[in-house]
Amino acid sequence: MHIIIIGNGISGSTAARHIRKLSDHKITMISSETEYPFSRTALMYIYMGHMKYDHTKLYEDWFWQKNNIETVNSHVDHINTDQSKIQLSDGTLMEYDKLVIATGSKSNKFGWPGQNLNGVQGLYNIQDLKMMEAASRKGIRRAVIVGGGLIGIEMAEMFHSRQIPVTMLVREDSFWNIVLPQNESQMINRHILANGIDLRLEEELLEIKGKDGSVSSIVCKNSTEEIHCEFVGLTVGVSPNIDFVKSSDILTNKGVLVNSNLQTSVPNVYAIGDCAELSSPKEGRRNIEAVWYTGRMMGEAVANIICNSSESYDQGIWFNSAKFFDIEYQVYGQISVVLPEGIGTLYWEHPSENKAIRINYEMASKSVIGFNLMGIRYRHTVCEKWLTENTHIETVLENLSLANFDPEFFNEYEQSLMDKYNAINRKNLTLKSKRKLRLVENFLQSDLND
Amino acid sequence: MQPYKSIAISSHHLKEDLPFHQKIALSLVAIGALIQIVFWVGNITANAGLWLYSSLALIVGGSLWYFREQYKDTLPGIKNNGVLFASLTAKGTLAWMLGVVLTGFYVVLYWFPEYLGLGGDGAANSGLVALFDPLSMLLKGKPASQWFVYGTLYTLIIFLMGVKFIYKYRHNRYQVYRTMSIIFFQTAIAFILPEILVGLNLPYNDFKNIWPLNYYFFFDWHINDLIASGLFGYFVLFWGIILFLVVTPVMTYFYGKRWYCSWVCGCGGLAETAGDPFRQLSDKSLKAWKLERWIIHSVLIFVTLMTVSVLVTRFTGFSRIFGIDSYTLSSWYGFLIGAAFSGVVGVGFYPIMGSRVWCRFGCPMAAYLGILQRFTIKLPWFKETKRMSKFRITTNGGQCISCGNCSTYCEMGIDVKAYAQRQEDIVRASCVGCGICSAVCPRGVLRLENI
Ligand SMILES: Cc1cc2nc3c(=O)[nH]c(=O)nc-3n(C[C@H](O)[C@H](O)[C@H](O)COP(=O)(O)OP(=O)(O)OC[C@H]3O[C@@H](n4cnc5c(N)ncnc54)[C@H](O)[C@@H]3O)c2cc1C
Ligand code: SF4
Ligand code: SF4
DSSP: OEEEEEOOSHHHHHHHHHHHHHOOOEEEEEESSOSSOBOGGGHHHHHTTSOOGGGGBSSOTHHHHHTTEEEEEOOEEEEETTTTEEEETTSOEEEOSEEEEOOOEEEOOOOOTTTTSBTEEOOOSHHHHHHHHHHHHHOOSOEEEEOOSHHHHHHHHHHHHTTOOEEEEESSSSTTTTTSOHHHHHHHHHHHHHTTOEEEETOOEEEEEEETTEEEEEEESSSOOEEEOSEEEEOSOEEEOOGGGTTSSSOBSSSEEEOTTOBOSSTTEEEOGGGEEESSOOTTOOSOOOSHHHHHHHHHHHHHHHHHSOOOOOOOSOEEEEEETTEEEEEEEOOOSSOOTTEEEEEEEOSSSSOEEEEEEETTTOBEEEEEEESOOBOHHHHHHHHHTTOBHHHHHHTGGGGBOOOTTOOOOHHHHHHHHHHHHTOOOOOOOOSOHHHHHHHHHSOTTO | OOTTOOOSTTOSOOOSSOOHHHHHHHHHHHHHHHHHHHHHHHTOOTTHHHHHHHHHHHHHHHHHHHHHHHHHTSOSSOOOTTTTTSTTTTTOHHHHHHHHHHHHHHHHHHHOGGGGTOOOTTOOOOHHHHHTHHHHHHHHSSOOOHHHHHHHHHHHHHHHHHHHHHHHTTTOHHHHHHHHHHHHIIIIIIIIHHHHHHHTTOOOOOTTOOTTTSTTTTSHHHHHHHHHTTHHHHHHHHHHHHIIIIIHHHHHHHHOTHHHHTTTOHHHHHHHHTTGGGGGGSOOSHHHHHHHHHHHHHHHHHHHHHHHHHHHHHHHOOOEETTEEHHHHHHHHIIIIIIIIIIIIHHHTHHHHOTTHIIIIIOHHHHHHHHHHHOEEOOTTOSSOEESOSEEEEEOTTOOOOOOHHHHTOTTOOOHHHHHTTTOOBOOTTOOOOOHHHHHOTTOOEEEEEO
16 A cells, blocks of 8 residues: 655654554655655754754654655645546656645735735745745844744744844734733733833734835834834744645645544545644634644544554644743643633742743532643643543642652742632642652552542 | 854854953953963963962953853843854864864873973972962972862863853753752862872872772772771772762662762763753764764773773782783773773863763763663562663653754753653663753753652
8 A cells, every 4th residue: 555645744754653653555755845854843943053954853864764654855736536646746646545635834924015025924944944044144133023923932032042133013912812811921921021022012014115125114003103124024823735735626624624534525535734624623622723743643643544444533632832932831721811601710920930820620510621831841641631530629739749840959839829729719728749750650540530 | 154153152142242241251261371371381480379379360250250241131041042053062163173172182181291391200390280389289288290280170160161051051950959069079079178188198089989980999009009098098998889889879779870970970070061062062863872882881891801800910919811911901991991082082072072972982980870770670579670770751741842952952962852752751871860951842841850
């Protein structure tokens, strides 16, 4: 059987690795971006000089040949599902038995005047990074970043590392408050400002002006202020990179539509990662989850589906993480911006440092539904178990030290959160567990009813 | 043109030019160093005390000022900005120049100490060694040797670069504590205490230097020296054996090899402080790992055979064991491993091969600790096979984004990411538990733990 995977990002490469683990099928992995898989999430670190491109490769180059995974550095122009063939940009046709579409996303552009000028770009792939590097070498006196999301703040940090002044236009009245609750979002606002970034909240882009084909300034929509700049970063989200699929008879909406077996409307064709749109996601989850972890989990799942035709894709408990300049962020489970009816929240924030813990729970049953951490690391497996088992908030609090994943000698703040809970609820709970790996392992092995 | 050039070590600011205060601070250090070079090259002996202390004061004051200025306006956090652009830290021209200078210095130190001004055969010192006579007289009432000069500079560098390291990782208590520990052991136990012992006419001894790193521990002359000094000598002998047989396995059982390599050891101490700007240069390839295991275990076998033969010679009088005479074997070990590998290559090649070349490829103590850290054992009264150490680095579930920071900044060349992205714990013989992988990880994926 010949399995062709289009795209060598985290989803495509994970699929390839797991198909190889499970079978001897012929595997071909095609990408027009790079010959071998690398980590897109590390693009910023290449620009900042923390790493070279080679450091960001997922595996050493020999790995793919050794595992008999053929890599092709080319672009797929067309899929012909009737003949089970794909066509590469040089005209080559390749026949598949199974096809996996894992082509990721592309940066959004919303038709702003001047958006195609030199020095105006998004940040998604290695080519974008090269353009950013070239623009920086030419000299940037100020960069304007449009959009207050994860890639926007990464871009701000990138320029900041090179002493390039940055203005950030954020449509919302607080950074990323479509995802972060107010306190956490405001902590990030303060931190952005502390880094000397010119943060403009409730501001949008009206137009980009140019001179000789290159950007020279932008005009803000609300203040109508004109800001001179040599670079404009458009980081207003991404959308599935599936234009080349549209000429085939595979059904698409925003992304390539798939069922819970990650199968598209055409048998033997699957889609995974950023470009896949689940027709019926789990309750409370989105159709398209354009994050690293989803890509990896789908990659593993599709391998199981193709090779064992048994398991379907399980979205599992939501988790994610990011870093806003120096503040690490982790989330497990459901944390909503506006508290839904019947959901309680317990929040503690460090009086002087950028650290916070939030736990959300159902008021009626008192079972926990989400953890949100700023500047503090929590253990994925422990939080996940509590969430899966709908554990009572008080049990969680008493054992919260099991979740702490900060390095040794760091202050532990579980007691502070507990104090907060006790004060609000007039209780007298105390911490029962210690932060100790042996106890964590015992806890993880203990069965559901303990 | 490259606009991000910087001469700052592991530069934080990628400014084209250093701020004024840093320039002045750096100039003070340069003047301090220049005094030593003038004494050395000009073979001067006059007024050594005055010049030595001024030189040291300039170097210490200037460096501390420089580091303070470098970090004072920065927010705490990991800022490896420009590390792989800067000439010094990315194998550029400056790196090669520094490599040559360091290597040359070690060659002179080991094999041509007279060029440093060592007055052999009872003659008075001159040059650089003479410059350090006043401090040596102060500590032990005897003139300096090239080793005293080296020891002083070594300690000074660990202290100064240790302070810089603490500034750099001030948000991370694990890093701060272990660096304070390293500075303490180097200054008090490795440098001052042995000198005081010599001043008291007792044998020189570094109480934390363990066989087989301290390869001469069982040499005839050393044992004779110890025995000749009576009770103290017997204590040193006893302590040395206890360190190897009891303290090392027990501590490694509880904490892993890091208790020694990242908290106590002087070679590790230099690598962690002065070597920190170069940690990213270690080779992460599978090939390098294979080579590492061959070389380091060969050295362990070499030092064991050598020591056994020396001891057999001592107790039986036979000098030819294993077909080679034990004296030849031990002098070759001293030359090849003790000097060429640990000094010339180990430190001289910092700017080219990274900071832990010796610890990773050459140190027999690291090999011994590594075996204790990595391997499993099944004793009759155990229900199952057990690891010989409780230490491991755990991976935080599925949070890894395969960015590669951990592998890049692992000075031991461990491909940490390869484990983290597969959600596996990291249990590797070579891991010195420096904790930098955990510190640089942007997603909080790694934790050093003792189960
Ligand atoms: C700067 C940045 C930072 C990020 N940080 C995080 C983070 O911290 N955490 C997180 O969870 N997520 C992060 N993300 C999102 C995450 O990187 C993506 O969700 C993930 O990479 C998607 O993986 P994928 O395999 O689905 O697609 P991709 O990684 O996009 O891979 C698809 C590949 O297919 C190639 N391709 C596309 N079309 C064709 C074609 N027709 N023919 C041949 N090849 C084709 C593309 O060139 C690309 O190489 C970040 C994204 C960016 C851009
Ligand atoms: S694996 Fe981590 S702790 Fe171990 S040596 Fe490497 S960087 Fe240090
Ligand atoms: S630094 Fe952290 S996120 Fe990056 S590869 Fe290593 S473990 Fe994964």
